[in-house]
Amino acid sequence: MSLQSSLTHAINQRAEFFKQAALQQTDCFRVFHGTVEGENGLNIDRYGNAWLIQTFHQTLTEQQLTQITEILNAHLELPIIYNDRAKRNSRIENNLADDFNDFACSEQVIQENGIKFTSKLRHEGQDPLLFLDMRIGREYVRANSQGKTVLNLFSYTCGIGTAAAIGGATRAVNVDFSSFALAAGKKNAELNEVADTCEFIQSDAFPALRQLAGLKVGGRRGQKLPKYPKLAATQFDLVFLDPPRFAKSPFGTVDLINDYQGLFKPAMLTTKSGGTIVCCNNVAKVERQAWLNSLVRCVEKQGRSVSSIEWLHCHEDFPSFDDNHPLKVVALTID
Template sequence: MSISSLLASALAKRQPFLTDTKLNKTNCFRVFHGTVEGHKGLNIDRYGDAWLIQTFHHTLTQDEFNTIEGLLVELAHLPIVYNDRSDKNSRVVNTLESKTDEFAQSTQVILENGIKFTSKLRHEGQDPLLFLDMRIGREYVNANSKHKTVLNLFSYTCGIGTAAAVGGAKRVTNIDFSSFALEAGRKNAELNGVDDICQFIQSDAFPALRQLAGLKVAGRRNQKLPSYPKMTATQFELVFLDPPRFAKSAFGTVDLINDYQGLFKPAMLATKKGGTIVCCNNVAKVDRHMWFDSLVRCVEKQGRKITHHSWLHCHEDFPSFDDNHPLKIVALTLG
């Protein structure tokens, strides 16, 4: 099928969803989701007052771009930014047209369920500062954080932390290694008037988590440890754990395929009895049920138990094959 037919079909399927976004004060969502909807590596999103087209495998031809532009303009006449990320490491390789250059590189304010977030469609990083498929996670913490202490790990731009604070959290601690991401997080908190509730700590996740869990901070293969913020052992009523697929530091290795437990164990120990830890794994090859079973075993090895669990499923603007979305999110209530 042509791109025109595929995009028209995707938009038709989303009509009820698009109607709901207006009622829910949401202007950031996906309208075309790559291979699942028939075109490998092509994602099309709305971010507030702009359309963002991204390609991850093949560069669009001019005719293909013109076709997409025509359909999007019919839906909403907004500026269109194209990021061609088909090169290695998903880095943007194309230059911007002069008419979109300034807009794409400026900070915009977008809305999700009435909560304000900053967005930047082209910047020194790779992503537009808010992952749209994590909407369900932000909705969960917003609905389940009232009067609670919240720990937001690998917080990126603190979308989860901001949603928790807007939802009435007593205190939110956001931890991320990137000062750039945390600065965007501060702006998000300020936009919503919750900056007095939110704390922003720039730290490698391993020493932060191990200190909060009351464990000794150790290095990888006895490497000399760089400096890190000192923290006291603390338990939280809601913990959100959303690590990247793979990362290395002097303190340890993040590996969602082979060693999720290396992060999950201290995060679980930093969760109060009766509290909830929300776990995320975005690796498609990781089997949902095997991953869940490994979490259960880890909890039981620490003499604790899971008293309740619920799966959080991505919204319909992120369709998946056989309802098996690569992003897996489960909320575990711990005894």
């Protein structure tokens, strides 16, 4: 199937989804999920008043970009931002015309289920300021935060924390190492008038999490530990754990394939008895049942038990092969 045909088919398949999104005050979603829908490494999203095209493997030809533009404009005429990330560790390569560049680099406001989020399609980082496939996580947290305390780890721009505050949380603590991401998170809280509920801690996740869990802060062998914010041991009603695939710091190594438990154990210890921890793993080759089994074993080794398990599945704008999406999200209630 040609690119034109694949994109047209994807848009037609989403006709009912587009209607529901409008009714639910949502103007940010995936329009074309290339890996599954016929063009590996090509994603097309709507972010508010713009279409965002991203390529991760192969740069689009002028002809392909023209074809995509015509199809998108026939559906809804919006500015089209093309971020080519096919080279150099996913950094954006291509230049835009001046008017589109000004638009891409300026702050916009998008909506998801009526929640407002700041958006900037080109900025000092690599990714858009809201990960659209995590919509199901934000919906779950919003629906399950009334009267609860919430800890949002690896918070990025604090979409989970914002959703928790809107859902009635009494306290939403966001932890991330990036001052840029937390600044966007503060903007999100302000946009939705929940700044009084949200807290923002700029810290490496390891020392923050270990202190909250009441554990000693250590580091990788031979590494001198930098300064970090001092935190008191605290347990939360709901903990959201969404780490990157792999990252190293003086305090430890994030490795979702070989050592998810290194983060899960202290995160579980910060979860109150009867509370919920939501775990995310975005590595495709990690098998979901084996991963879940390892989490349950870790809970049991601490003398606790899992009383309920709920899988959260991505929405239909993120189709997957055989309903086995690379992003796995599971909510565990722990006694």
